[in-house]
Amino acid sequence: MDYSKFFSADVPSFLRSPVREIFRKVDLNAICSFAGGYPAACTFPMADIPALTGRVLDKYGTRALQYGATQGVPELREQIARRYGVPVSQVQITTSSQQGIDICSRILLDPGDIVLADNPVYLGALQSFRAYRADVREIPAGCDAPPSAPKFIYVIPDFNNPSGETMTLARRQEIAQLARELDCLIVEDSPYRELRYSGEPVTPIRELAPERTLQLGSFSKIFAPGFRLGWIIGPEPLLEQIFVCKQCLDLCPPVLDQYLATEFMASGLLDANLAKTIVEYRRRRDLMLSLLEKYMPAGVSWTHPEGGLFLWLTLPPAVDTVALYDKALAAGVAYVAGSFFYTDGSHRNTMRLNFSFIDEAKMEPGIRLLAGLVAEAAAPSARIY
Amino acid sequence: MDYSKFFSADVPSFLRSPVREIFRKVDLNAICSFAGGYPAACTFPMADIPALTGRVLDKYGTRALQYGATQGVPELREQIARRYGVPVSQVQITTSSQQGIDICSRILLDPGDIVLADNPVYLGALQSFRAYRADVREIPAGCDAPPSAPKFIYVIPDFNNPSGETMTLARRQEIAQLARELDCLIVEDSPYRELRYSGEPVTPIRELAPERTLQLGSFSKIFAPGFRLGWIIGPEPLLEQIFVCKQCLDLCPPVLDQYLATEFMASGLLDANLAKTIVEYRRRRDLMLSLLEKYMPAGVSWTHPEGGLFLWLTLPPAVDTVALYDKALAAGVAYVAGSFFYTDGSHRNTMRLNFSFIDEAKMEPGIRLLAGLVAEAAAPSARIY
Numbered sequence: 001m002d003y004s005k006f007f008s009a010d011v012p013s014f015l016r017s018p019v020r021e022i023f024r025k026v027d028l029n030a031i032c033s034f035a036g037g038y039p040a041a042c043t044f045p046m047a048d049i050p051a052l053t054g055r056v057l058d059k060y061g062t063r064a065l066q067y068g069a070t071q072g073v074p075e076l077r078e079q080i081a082r083r084y085g086v087p088v089s090q091v092q093i094t095t096s097s098q099q100g101i102d103i104c105s106r107i108l109l110d111p112g113d114i115v116l117a118d119n120p121v122y123l124g125a126l127q128s129f130r131a132y133r134a135d136v137r138e139i140p141a142g143c144d145a146p147p148s149a150p151k152f153i154y155v156i157p158d159f160n161n162p163s164g165e166t167m168t169l170a171r172r173q174e175i176a177q178l179a180r181e182l183d184c185l186i187v188e189d190s191p192y193r194e195l196r197y198s199g200e201p202v203t204p205i206r207e208l209a210p211e212r213t214l215q216l217g218s219f220s221k222i223f224a225p226g227f228r229l230g231w232i233i234g235p236e237p238l239l240e241q242i243f244v245c246k247q248c249l250d251l252c253p254p255v256l257d258q259y260l261a262t263e264f265m266a267s268g269l270l271d272a273n274l275a276k277t278i279v280e281y282r283r284r285r286d287l288m289l290s291l292l293e294k295y296m297p298a299g300v301s302w303t304h305p306e307g308g309l310f311l312w313l314t315l316p317p318a319v320d321t322v323a324l325y326d327k328a329l330a331a332g333v334a335y336v337a338g339s340f341f342y343t344d345g346s347h348r349n350t351m352r353l354n355f356s357f358i359d360e361a362k363m364e365p366g367i368r369l370l371a372g373l374v375a376e377a378a379a380p381s382a383r384i385y
Numbered sequence: 386m387d388y389s390k391f392f393s394a395d396v397p398s399f400l401r402s403p404v405r406e407i408f409r410k411v412d413l414n415a416i417c418s419f420a421g422g423y424p425a426a427c428t429f430p431m432a433d434i435p436a437l438t439g440r441v442l443d444k445y446g447t448r449a450l451q452y453g454a455t456q457g458v459p460e461l462r463e464q465i466a467r468r469y470g471v472p473v474s475q476v477q478i479t480t481s482s483q484q485g486i487d488i489c490s491r492i493l494l495d496p497g498d499i500v501l502a503d504n505p506v507y508l509g510a511l512q513s514f515r516a517y518r519a520d521v522r523e524i525p526a527g528c529d530a531p532p533s534a535p536k537f538i539y540v541i542p543d544f545n546n547p548s549g550e551t552m553t554l555a556r557r558q559e560i561a562q563l564a565r566e567l568d569c570l571i572v573e574d575s576p577y578r579e580l581r582y583s584g585e586p587v588t589p590i591r592e593l594a595p596e597r598t599l600q601l602g603s604f605s606k607i608f609a610p611g612f613r614l615g616w617i618i619g620p621e622p623l624l625e626q627i628f629v630c631k632q633c634l635d636l637c638p639p640v641l642d643q644y645l646a647t648e649f650m651a652s653g654l655l656d657a658n659l660a661k662t663i664v665e666y667r668r669r670r671d672l673m674l675s676l677l678e679k680y681m682p683a684g685v686s687w688t689h690p691e692g693g694l695f696l697w698l699t700l701p702p703a704v705d706t707v708a709l710y711d712k713a714l715a716a717g718v719a720y721v722a723g724s725f726f727y728t729d730g731s732h733r734n735t736m737r738l739n740f741s742f743i744d745e746a747k748m749e750p751g752i753r754l755l756a757g758l759v760a761e762a763a764a765p766s767a768r769i770y
Contacts, residue, residue, distance in 0.1 A: 001596055001597070001620070001622075003620070003622045003623055003626075006493055006536060006537075006569075006570055006623075007492055007493065007626060008491070008492060008493055008494055008495045008498075008517075009495050010491070010492075010495075011492055011626060011630075014626070014629045014630060014633070015629075016629050016632070017632050036452075038451060038452055039451075041446075041447035041450075041451060042447075044447050044450040044451070046442060046446075046447060046450065049438065049442060049450075049641075050435065050438060050439055050442070053434065053435060053438045054435055057431060057434060057435070061426075061431075062426035062427075062429050062431060064611060065426075065429040065431065065434075065609035065610070065611040065612070066423060066424075066426060066429075066609070066610060066611055067421075067423055067605075067610045067611070068611065095480055095613065095635050095639075096635040096636060098633070098634070098635050098636045099634060099635045102633055102634050102635070106393070106395070107392055107393060107395075107396055108391055108392065108393055109393055110393045110394050110395075113393075124632070124633070124636070127632060127633045128633045131630070131633050132393075151391060152391075184391075185391055211386055212386070220452075224450035224451070225450070225451060225452045225640075226449060226450040226451055226452070226453065226639065226640030226641045227450070227639060227640075227641065228480065228635060228636075228637070228638070228639045228640070235386075235388070237386075237388045238388055238391075241388075241392060241396060241399070244399045244400075244401050245396075245399060245516070247401070247402050247509070247512060248399070248483070248487055248509070248512045248513045248516050249483070249484060249487050249634075250480050250481040250483050250484045250487070250613055251481060251483045251509070251613075252613070253613070254480075254611065254612060254613045254639045254642055255610075255611030255612075255613070256434075256611050256612065256642070257639055257641070257642065
């Protein structure tokens with residue numbers, strides 16, 4: 001039976017995530033994987049979960065297992081509002097920050113609408129925008145306006161996925177200015193903002209253009225991704241439409257999980273755990289930077305992220321990371337080819353490396369292996385003759 | 386600032402749930418509410434949650450808090466597959482069965498596409514179909530084909546929300562036959578199927594037309610709604626597309642919650658709790674039926690559900706349940722006006738009553754109050770003169 005005739009006109013624009021495809025085929029624990037964007041399991045507050053669960057059941061009773069408000073439970077919205085200095089009415093809890101991206105796309109995008117984004121851009125966002133048949137284009141440099149008005153500008157200003165880079169205050173001001181000139185919205189995706197290992201925090205774009213920014217947050221990196229919880233902070237008229245949309249999507253976010261997050265925040269455990277997580281990830285980032293320095297051949301450069309989970313390699317032009325991928329996997333090392341993050345599939349000599357998930361003991365063999373493959377691909381003749 | 390110019394062309398078709406709007410304004414615990422579709426809190430396995438949580442953390446370790454597979458964790462898919470006698474490859478876990486409805490709509494519907502549905506129809510489904518600008522029409526009686534081919538037929542064959550009715554086997558066979566003739570799919574929404582209080586189970590439509598049925602299930606009524614977990618059973622080519630779509634929606638369902646559901650099923654607790662839930666709800670259904678018999682004036686009729694959470698009242702034509710609503714709320718009783726479940730807003734002399742959520746002690750005063758309001762609305766002159 002041919003099912004393709006039943007599918008909506010959006011379906012041919014659905015992209016499979018090459019990252020998730022890797023996860024389907026390969027046991028990441030069996031190889032040296034720099035591929036996913038997984039947090040380190042050692043940062044999960046495993047030991048706190050039983051006590052948190054007990055406290056939630058005592059304090060909230062059967063409310064913890066019942067349907068909840070579509071906006072999220074008031075107690076968690078209150079915690080988010082307090083932490084980020086916004087009114088509760090400007091906070092919507094989402095079932096993951098990926099849902100935050102999807103719900104913004106759902107209420108804003110029609111086929112052909114323009115989204116301006118960094119290039120390379122976060123794959124989950126690109127998937128979502130493309131699934132609504134949006135036209136994803138690169139944000140112009142400086143304050144130059146593009147020929148047609150976009151619906152919104154999408155950015156990850158802090159420790160960008162995939163590049164690892166942080167936007168300067170001047171660039172954030174340009175983005176806010178550009179949005180005002182174009183009269184469009186800004187979707188500021190901030191899943192990593194709290195994971196800063198060096199340097200000083202930069203003002204969020206939301207504070208530079210509060211009237212037109214939807215800021216997305218995530219519990220995946222500051223609590224645990226298994227809870228699928230995130231939030232949106234934004235102007236009330238936009239949140240009101242998101243509220244109506246969310247009724248159709250899943251009625252409300254997971255309720256027990258929301259109360260666990262509430263108590264995790266209210267008790268101070270989040271801040272204590274975050275401090276430990278930052279120490280852990282700073283060490284891993286520094287280790288990876290030193291290993292790249294030690295093993296990578298000449299002609300390879302990389303970003304030096306001040307936070308987040310990723311860094312970005314630019315290899316000699318002769319290296320094709322898409323072509324190299326199967327060989328690398330067979331050799332026992334995984335990465336994500338950089339071209340997957342480019343709207344046009346270009347930049348095949350780049351790759352994204354994750355430094356949060358891999359066991360530290362595997363980092364050196366992994367980078368050494370990868371460096372060998374890169375060196376070979378950069379100058380294959382050296383080995384043949 | 387006017388935000389309406391930013392919204393997609395779908396947004397004007399978004400419907401607010403009148404049920405969820407009630408929840409925003411009124412504390413349902415303070416009145417006699419027959420309005421929501423909430424399960425009784427006494428059916429939640431509160432006492433089991435700490436031990437289940439401990440077992441999950443012991444057994445699955447940090448996997449319970451990490452990102453999971455987009456299709457759902459294999460252990461839960463296995464449990465569902467075993468319970469319903471289908472291969473694991475035909476099971477997708479969803480973040481609520483509302484997401485099941487939304488994801489089917491997302492991959493199948495373009496603006497103007499026809500969906501055939503019962504009339505009255507579940508409001509959450511109507512919201513979702515309308516949000517994709519589908520044309521929702523009533524399923525023709527018998528096997529008569531409608532003038533244009535629909536994308537799918539949507540039904541709740543067991544203890545329908547809102548009507549409380551169960552579809553006969555003959556009618557299910559007609560639906561399967563109709564779908565084959567029209568070459569369309571069937572979305573069989575089965576959130577209440579396991580809640581049968583009397584009569585014999587009827588074959589699911591999925592078994593009558595497995596090649597073209599997507600069957601939606603829910604943990605909300607057999608575990609607890611706060612977990613936001615459901616599932617879809619269907620042909621693999623359709624699930625493959627749902628898998629790709631779900632990556633954009635939220636990457637994966639909540640992981641700790643999925644493992645809690647896995648252990649709840651595997652340990653036999655689900656079946657034990659379900660047996661108690663059925664006894665509880667049967668008593669409430671019987672009580673409500675006897676109270677309606679006792680208090681409702683002549684000219685009022687109602688369905689006699691064999692399961693589920695709802696029954697449906699048809700009042701004398703003079704009674705307008707939309708107009709009566711504010712008066713009822715002020716008097717301390719809530720229901721959902723039946724016309725909200727009709728695609729054309731007709732049948733204003735009907736209402737849906739929920740018998741699962743309300744305290745049993747409030748049922749008699751609630752029905753007596755409601756009966757008085759109905760009697761007055763049916764013959765207002767009797768009180769004026």
